[in-house]
Amino acid sequence: xxxxxxxxxxxxxxxxxxxxxxxxxxxxxxxxxxxxxxxxxxxxxxxxxxxxxxxxxxxxxxxxxxxxxxxxxxxxxxxxxxxxxxxxxxxxxxxxxxxxxxxxxxxxxxxxxxxxxxxxxxxxxxxxxxxxxxxxxxxxxxxxxxxxxxxxxxxxxxxxxxxxxxxxxxxxxxxxxxxxxxxxxxxxxxxxxxxxxxxxxxxxxxxxxxxxxxxxxxxxxxxxxxxxxxxxxxxxxxxxxxxxxxxxxxxxxxxxxxxxxxxxxxxxxxxxxxxxxxxxxxxxxxxxxxxxxxxxxxxxxxxxxxxxxxxxxxxxxxxxxxxxxxxxxxxxxxxxxxxxxxxxxxxxxxxxxxxxxxxxxxxxxxxxxxxxxxxxxxxxxxxxxxxxxxxxxxxxxxxxxxxxxxxxxxxxxxxxxxxxxxxxxxxxxxxxxxxxxxxxxxxxxxxxxxxxxxxxxxxxxxxxxxxxxx
Numbered sequence: 069x070x071x072x073x074x075x076x077x078x079x080x081x082x083x084x085x086x087x088x089x090x091x092x093x094x095x096x097x098x099x100x101x102x103x104x105x106x107x108x109x110x111x112x113x114x115x116x117x118x119x120x121x122x123x124x125x126x127x128x129x130x131x132x133x134x135x136x137x138x139x140x141x142x143x144x145x146x147x148x149x150x151x152x153x154x155x156x157x158x159x160x161x162x163x164x165x166x167x168x169x170x171x172x173x174x175x176x177x178x179x180x181x182x183x184x185x186x187x188x189x190x191x192x193x194x195x196x197x198x199x200x201x202x203x204x205x206x207x208x209x210x211x212x213x214x215x216x217x218x219x220x221x222x223x224x225x226x227x228x229x230x231x232x233x234x235x236x237x238x239x240x241x242x243x244x245x246x247x248x249x250x251x252x253x254x255x256x257x258x259x260x261x262x263x264x265x266x267x268x269x270x271x272x273x274x275x276x277x278x279x280x281x282x283x284x285x286x287x288x289x290x291x292x293x294x295x296x297x298x299x300x301x302x303x304x305x306x307x308x309x310x311x312x313x314x315x316x317x318x319x320x321x322x323x324x325x326x327x328x329x330x331x332x333x334x335x336x337x338x339x340x341x342x343x344x345x346x347x348x349x350x351x352x353x354x355x356x357x358x359x360x361x362x363x364x365x366x367x368x369x370x371x372x373x374x375x376x377x378x379x380x381x382x383x384x385x386x387x388x389x390x391x392x393x394x395x396x397x398x399x400x401x402x403x404x405x406x407x408x409x410x411x412x413x414x415x416x417x418x419x420x421x422x423x424x425x426x427x428x429x430x431x432x433x434x435x436x437x438x439x440x441x442x443x444x445x446x447x448x449x450x451x452x453x454x455x456x457x458x459x460x461x462x463x464x465x466x467x468x469x470x471x472x473x474x475x476x477x478x479x480x481x482x483x484x485x486x487x488x489x490x491x492x493x494x495x496x497x498x499x500x501x502x503x504x505x506x507x508x509x510x511x512x513x514x515x516x517x518x519x520x521x522x523x524x525x526x527x528x529x530x531x532x533x534x535x536x537x538x
Contacts, residue, residue, distance in 0.1 A: 071106065074099035075226030075538030078281040079134045079288070082229060086133045093133030097122060097178055100135035100228055103537035104181065107225040110535050113202050113218035115140045115151065118181040123148070129176025130291055136177035137231040138169070139219050140185045144232075145169045153187040153196040153215075154400070156391030167260035168275045168292060172232070175291040183218030183231060186456060187397050188380050192242050192470045193454040194218060197397055201451050204247060205535035206499055210448040213246035213474075215239040216278060220247040223278050226537035230284055236273035236376055237470075238443075238477030241489035243278065245443035245502025248491040248531060250279045250519070253477075255510050256484030257301030258293050267300045270375040270422070272481040281529070282520045285488075286311040289512065301484075303510055313513040314520035320354055321437040321518070323347070326361035329445055329475035330369060331468075339442045342493025342501040347440055349525050350518070361439070362432040364425060364479060370467050371421035372482035377463045378415055381407025397457035399466045406463050426483040433485070433508035438518060441476045443489040443502035449473055476504055486512045490519055491528045 069091055077085070085091045101118060108114055123145060126132060140150055146169075149161040165173070172179065184202045186194050194202040194217025202217045204210040205225040212221045216233030220243030223231050233240040235253040244251025259275045261268040268275070276292075279285045289310045295302045325347040327340040347357045381403045384391055393401050432439070454470060461469060471478065480487045486507050493501030507514045523529075532538070 069095045069099040071099060071103055072538040075103055075536060077229065079131055079229040079279070079284045080281070082134050083131055093178070096133055097135060097180070100180060104222065104227040106537050107205065107222070107227050107535055110208065111203050111205060111221045111225060112200055113184050113221040115182045115184055115199055119179065123173070123179040125173045125178055126176050129174055130287065132176025134177055135228045136172065136179050137181050137183050137219055137222060137228050138179050139216055139232045139234065140182050141189060141234055145179065148182065151198060152189070153185045153198055154391065154396065155198045156395035164263065166264065167262050167296060171292040175288070180228070183222060185215045185218060188400055188403070189215035189236060189239060190376065190380065190399060190403065191215065191454055191456040192238065192474050193449060193456065195451060195456070197457055204448055205533035206248060207448070207497070208535070209450060210499065211246060211451055211453070213243035213448065216243045220244060220249055220278050223280060224248055224533055225535050226532070230277050230279040230288065233278050234273050234275045235481065236269050237373055237481050238474050240276060240278060241443050241477050241487060241502065241504060242474050244489040244491070245500065246448040248500030248528065248533065250282060250285050250491065251489040252276055252285050252289070252512070252515070253480065253487050254289065254293065254512055255303060255486040257299070257303045258512065260296040260299060262296065262299055269379040270419070271301055271484055272376055282314055282516060282523050283311065286314050286516050306513060310512060310516055313517045316517055318514055318517040320356065322435070323350055323355050323357045323438045323440060324360040324436040325357055325440045326359060327442060328361065330364045330479065331366040331471060331475055333445055333472050333475045335442055336446045338447065338495045339445065339493070339501055343440065343442045343503050346492050346503045346522065346526070349522065350440070353521055353525060360436065362429045364428055368421040368424050369479055369482060370464055370471070371418050372425050373467050373478050374418045374464065375422060377403050378407050378410055378418065398459040399456050399461060402461065402466070403463055422482050425479060429479065429483040429485055430509070437507070437514060439506040441504045441506070443476060443504040444473065445475045446473055447495055447499050447501070480506055485509055486515055488515045488519055490522060492522060492526050
């Protein structure tokens with residue numbers, strides 16, 4: 069299979085070729101390995117050599133034979149080592165599959181390797197001291213976002229059609245925006261967190277993936293989103309498959325638009341204009357659009373995100389082998405210190421802030437069907453712009469610092485609402501600009517339906533970065 073053919077196809081198309089007998093799963097896997105080898109030296113997006121053999125998967129699954137990558141955010145796949153991007157974690161591996169990994173296997177996805185992530189996932193730049201800088205295939209001097217940055221880089225470069233990511237403050241959507249991809253953060257409880265976690269970071273983290281097409285996003289969501297017995301957050305199965313909604317007219321919707329961050333951070337003008345163009349297109353399609361936004365307190369957003377700090381620090385402090393602070397990056401050391409010193413009153417203050425954010429956003433979606441915002445407030449960052457290995461920040465100051473770059477995503481982790489970043493804009497320098505759509509809790513169907521309308525009206529399929537496997 070020629071790389072130019074392989075890299076141009078999404079997961080749905082690759083699976084169709086396999087089912088039709090036009091290519092074998094082995095030939096697709098070989099093409100994927102060659103594609104990864106072709107682009108990764110420029111990108112530095114893998115944590116280790118490719119798995120040989122690939123991880124076991126069901127050959128009868130709906131995506132059987134489709135190449136896939138998993139993020140170094142474990143414990144994730146049984147017997148696969150993980151580091152969370154940290155020099156302080158050595159020799160750790162999962163003894164059992166995360167439930168989502170088991171579902172990836174049942175879907176038939178061929179996991180070939182593990183992708184880079186920043187230390188502990190607490191930044192929007194995939195530039196750990198352990199693995200170095202992961203570079204953007206659109207411009208090697210630009211970052212890929214974080215924390216699912218390695219996955220985003222390799223999907224954007226045509227190495228694999230889709231890859232695992234998780235999102236606790238924008239960690240799927242921000243890499244999607246930076247690399248010109250589709251990045252869905254499902255509703256809290258739509259995808260599983262167990263069995264090793266009852267809830268991921270007080271419900272802020274949701275597991276899913278990055279793709280290049282809406283149909284792949286919908287198909288994969290159908291494959292992995294069945295209700296999970298016994299988890300704290302779990303949603304009922306949808307009435308119709310998510311894939312069916314990409315060809316279904318959602319009707320005339322009430323859509324809100326904002327390009328103003330809840331903090332006083334200024335949105336880049338190119339990003340603002342790209343977002344407005346999407347709103348104009350939605351009006352052209354037939355929807356009603358007006359400028360409006362949830363009434364949120366920027367301090368509540370920071371306080372709600374402190375739950376990620378406390379949960380991460382607690383996991384480190386309770387680990388069988390505590391990490392050596394000397395091997396942690398600067399912000400991680402601060403997270404460890406502040407968690408150890410935190411009181412129950414401080415934790416409950418963060419929980420109450422989360423409730424205030426959730427109530428406000430929930431009330432907003434009583435009046436509107438969708439909200440449109442930029443994904444990032446700026447263009448993809450240059451390397452070194454978000455220096456995680458710094459002792460100058462408290463945890464709250466660090467959260468405020470990264471929210472200057474990405475002020476639009478974390479609110480919906482705090483609240484649990486579904487949100488998707490779509491590659492609908494492009495800067496004068498040909499850098500990707502993502503636009504975010506947000507819906508009421510449980511309404512991924514609506515997000516996917518409107519995303520499919522935009523994919524048709526503002527197609528991105530033929531855009532390819534300079535570093536591309538084909």
